[in-house]
Amino acid sequence: MKIWPVYKKELRLYFTSPVAYVLLTIFLLIAGYFFYSIFAFFTRASMQTAMNPGMGRDLNVTDSVLRPLIANMSVILLLLMPLVTMRLFAEERRAGTIELLLTYPVRDGAVLVSKYVAALTLYGVMLAGTLAYPAILLYFAKVEWGPLATGYLGLVLMGGMLLGIGIFASSLTENQIVAAVVAFGISLMFWIVGWTAEFAGGPLGAVLTHLSILEHNDTFAKGVIDTKDVLYYLDFTALFLFFTLRSLEARRWAG
Amino acid sequence: MIEVQNLTKHYGSVTAIRDVSFAVAPGEIVGFLGPNGAGKSTTMRILACFMPASTGSARVAGFDVFRESMEVRKRIGYLPESVPLYTDMRVAPYLDFVAEVKGVPRGTRKKRVADVMDRCLIADVQNRLIRNLSKGYRQRVGLAQAIVSDPHVLILDEPTIGLDPRQIAEIRSLIKSLAGEHTVILSTHILPEVSMLCSGVVIINRGSIVAQGPIDRLVEQFFPTSRVEVELVAPPPAVQDAVRGIAGVVQVQQMAASNGTARFVVESARGRDVRGEIFQLAAAQRWGLLELRQVGMTLEEVFMRIVAGEESEAAVPAAPVAPIEAPAVETDA
Numbered sequence: 001m002k003i004w005p006v007y008k009k010e011l012r013l014y015f016t017s018p019v020a021y022v023l024l025t026i027f028l029l030i031a032g033y034f035f036y037s038i039f040a041f042f043t044r045a046s047m048q049t050a051m052n053p054g055m056g057r058d059l060n061v062t063d064s065v066l067r068p069l070i071a072n073m074s075v076i077l078l079l080l081m082p083l084v085t086m087r088l089f090a091e092e093r094r095a096g097t098i099e100l101l102l103t104y105p106v107r108d109g110a111v112l113v114s115k116y117v118a119a120l121t122l123y124g125v126m127l128a129g130t131l132a133y134p135a136i137l138l139y140f141a142k143v144e145w146g147p148l149a150t151g152y153l154g155l156v157l158m159g160g161m162l163l164g165i166g167i168f169a170s171s172l173t174e175n176q177i178v179a180a181v182v183a184f185g186i187s188l189m190f191w192i193v194g195w196t197a198e199f200a201g202g203p204l205g206a207v208l209t210h211l212s213i214l215e216h217n218d219t220f221a222k223g224v225i226d227t228k229d230v231l232y233y234l235d236f237t238a239l240f241l242f243f244t245l246r247s248l249e250a251r252r253w254a255g
Numbered sequence: 256m257i258e259v260q261n262l263t264k265h266y267g268s269v270t271a272i273r274d275v276s277f278a279v280a281p282g283e284i285v286g287f288l289g290p291n292g293a294g295k296s297t298t299m300r301i302l303a304c305f306m307p308a309s310t311g312s313a314r315v316a317g318f319d320v321f322r323e324s325m326e327v328r329k330r331i332g333y334l335p336e337s338v339p340l341y342t343d344m345r346v347a348p349y350l351d352f353v354a355e356v357k358g359v360p361r362g363t364r365k366k367r368v369a370d371v372m373d374r375c376l377i378a379d380v381q382n383r384l385i386r387n388l389s390k391g392y393r394q395r396v397g398l399a400q401a402i403v404s405d406p407h408v409l410i411l412d413e414p415t416i417g418l419d420p421r422q423i424a425e426i427r428s429l430i431k432s433l434a435g436e437h438t439v440i441l442s443t444h445i446l447p448e449v450s451m452l453c454s455g456v457v458i459i460n461r462g463s464i465v466a467q468g469p470i471d472r473l474v475e476q477f478f479p480t481s482r483v484e485v486e487l488v489a490p491p492p493a494v495q496d497a498v499r500g501i502a503g504v505v506q507v508q509q510m511a512a513s514n515g516t517a518r519f520v521v522e523s524a525r526g527r528d529v530r531g532e533i534f535q536l537a538a539a540q541r542w543g544l545l546e547l548r549q550v551g552m553t554l555e556e557v558f559m560r561i562v563a564g565e566e567s568e569a570a571v572p573a574a575p576v577a578p579i580e581a582p583a584v585e586t587d588a
């Protein structure tokens with residue numbers, strides 16, 4: 001599978017346009033703000049603990065800083081990932097460049113994987129930027145490496161699924177805004193689908209809970225790698241990539 | 256090099272092309288002619304493997320465009336009508352990307368890209384963003400991406416549209432220089448372009464092929480007579496009678512008359528030049544000979560006749576219903 005040339009081209013387009021830098025800046029700013037507020041709260045709690053040792057029972061860096069930080073970052077991702085992917089196919093279609101791209105000797109699947117991996121790479125850079133916060137934490141407190149690593153693994157998996165949703169939405173339209181809105185809509189549905197679980201109850205409630213995207217993320221941040229959660233993200237990623245491939249193919253037949 | 260058989264494409268209920276068949280020999284430049292919306296782009300998109308045909312088959316460089324699409328794609332260069340380029344990229348990196356995707360080996364890629372930029376006269380803009388290039392330069396970058404992998408077959412959809420006359424001349428001479436080593440199929444609705452560039456022509460109208468073959472043969476076929484235009488100071492009826500008497504003259508048609516001068520078109524059997532006799536006649540009758548010239552029948556007139564003929568046929572109510580076509584089943588050995 002020839003993915004290197006198109007992958008390089010996509011990365012070039014991300015990083016020679018303002019897109020990558022704007023996304024990076026905004027993401028790091030908001031994540032930094034969350035980190036600051038969570039850490040400041042933790043510091044105050046620590047001060048109070050010094051006067052009242054009984055409170056210190058539940059106070060640890062993983063549960064009080066890293067877990068809320070990762071949970072907050074998940075929500076920002078939900079909002080930002082559609083913006084990472086919206087351009088990928090929609091813009092090619094609008095500019096007509098897809099007509100050339102899909103007549104080069106590269107299979108549709110390879111084009112899709114190249115674009116997906118390019119988006120994943122940009123996401124990787126965004127996540128790498130946030131490693132600054134645990135690094136700052138390391139200066140003041142002891143960080144548990146295990147939960148930190150699994151927490152980021154969870155973020156990668158969840159982001160991967162959101163990118164899959166986004167690339168699928170992008171393949172449906174030639175309008176980037178439509179692509180972003182559709183991706184955001186699907187992602188949001190995956191977020192709020194769990195909210196109705198407690199009213200639904202029974203097996204349906206269990207299914208709805210299982211479908212919820214954020215539900216699966218918290219276990220990672222606790223330091224647990226559960227195959228149920230890993231498979232949830234990988235399955236949905238694969239499903240949306242498959243949908244994208246079919247959408248590309250359908251577009252070919254329709255002309 | 257290109258063989259198209261009974262190609263049909265429907266977009267929903269609209270039939271873009273119907274039962275299109277033609278062939279292009281290696282090294283030939285063939286013009287694909289037709290009015291706007293005739294189905295030129297649809298046919299080219301199918302040949303370029305961008306979309307599959309509804310029925311029928313097409314082979315490019317010996318491979319089926321649908322079942323062996325990857326093999327075809329390695330051997331073609333395609334320039335769509337809209338010249339879609341990545342406007343946020345610079346010219347040289349863009350061509351390098353295309354060369355890499357099309358499988359030009361790493362070792363020769365840099366040289367290949369440089370050669371193509373020289374050939375297409377875009378070396379001076381190689382570090383500019385494509386977004387900032389003029390239409391003429393973009394068109395040449397588009398052509399450069401089509402030929403960068405040195406493909407056997409070039410599919411060019413309206414390569415000179417929207418250019419100024421000097422740019423058109425440049426692009427034409429570039430395309431002309433590609434003949435021989437490449438097989439070129441180019442669509443256009445500019446007729447002189449076809450006469451200038453192409454050895455053969457395929458004329459398509461309203462989705463069907465209406466004429467094809469070498470240009471001079473088509474002209475002969477549609478205009479079996481030679482024509483001479485003559486302007487004389489003479490009474491028209493006398494001229495009519497006298498010129499009709501010349502051997503080989505088929506028809507004499509009066510075009511205009513004023514102040515004692517009259518203008519005629521004299522048709523004679525193809526190859527028979529009657530200008531000498533007309534001069535002698537005028538001299539003998541002491542008619543003033545103001546103008547005497549041969550009228551070359553051009554592709555343009557062939558085209559107008561075909562397309563106009565089709566149009567008047569179309570005006571007849573109750574157009575024939577298209578037969579329902581069975582999917583083409585090809586049995587390759």
